[in-house]
């Protein structure tokens with residue numbers, strides 16, 4: 001089992017001072033930075049694209065974890081690789097040819113993840129589990145920060161970790177995203193998650209180091 005990683009989501013950061021916000025969580029003990037890209041079609045919200053990401057990339061040593069909430073993500077993989085992505089996650093629901101897109105990502109030499117919405121069963125990613133570096137189990141419906149954690153999603157985390165262990169895919173990361181706080185983190189880690197995205201729990205408080213520490217401490 002990997003050390004649990006905390007990945008603050010910049011969706012809840014102040015976009016007017018994005019570089020300072022990312023530097024703040026880097027100093028505060030974050031492991032990854034989670035970059036939410038939304039297109040206004042796959043989800044009812046729009047954030048930013050590869051050019052904005054590129055301007056962050058050059059200024060942080062954090063591992064860059066890109067969550068693409070966009071339709072037909074295959075069209076933009078190269079742009080995000082050039083912008084510095086180290087993990088690119090696409091939604092199973094947004095890809096007609098999921099296996100092809102995963103391999104397209106890996107051909108660029110970056111890690112590949114697949115995400116599933118709360119209403120999507122774990123079985124939707126079973127056939128690509130050995131191809132991916134990470135499964136992102138959405139613990140809220142994607143589109144917005146600050147929503148409440150959906151407890152039923154925990155069973156899927158457990159199921160996916162069980163399948164991964166059965167197939168010997170022990171390096172698989174399971175990331176959870178949505179409503180992760182010091183009150184919800186422990187149950188998802190016990191179920192098998194090892195990457196915790198936290199947006200509002202980290203950015204909606206002035207002391208980011210304290211917020212990250214309190215999520216970490218809640219795991220013991």
Ligand SMILES: O=C(CO)[C@@H](O)[C@H](O)COP(=O)(O)O
Pocket residue numbers: 009010011012034036067069140141142143144145146147177178179180197198199200201
């Ligand atoms: O992908 C998304 C939302 O679609 C997330 O990454 C959010 O940014 C998480 O925000 P919180 O629920 O932690 O506030």
Ligand SMILES: [Fe+2]
Pocket residue numbers: 009034035036067177197
């Ligand atoms: Fe996300």
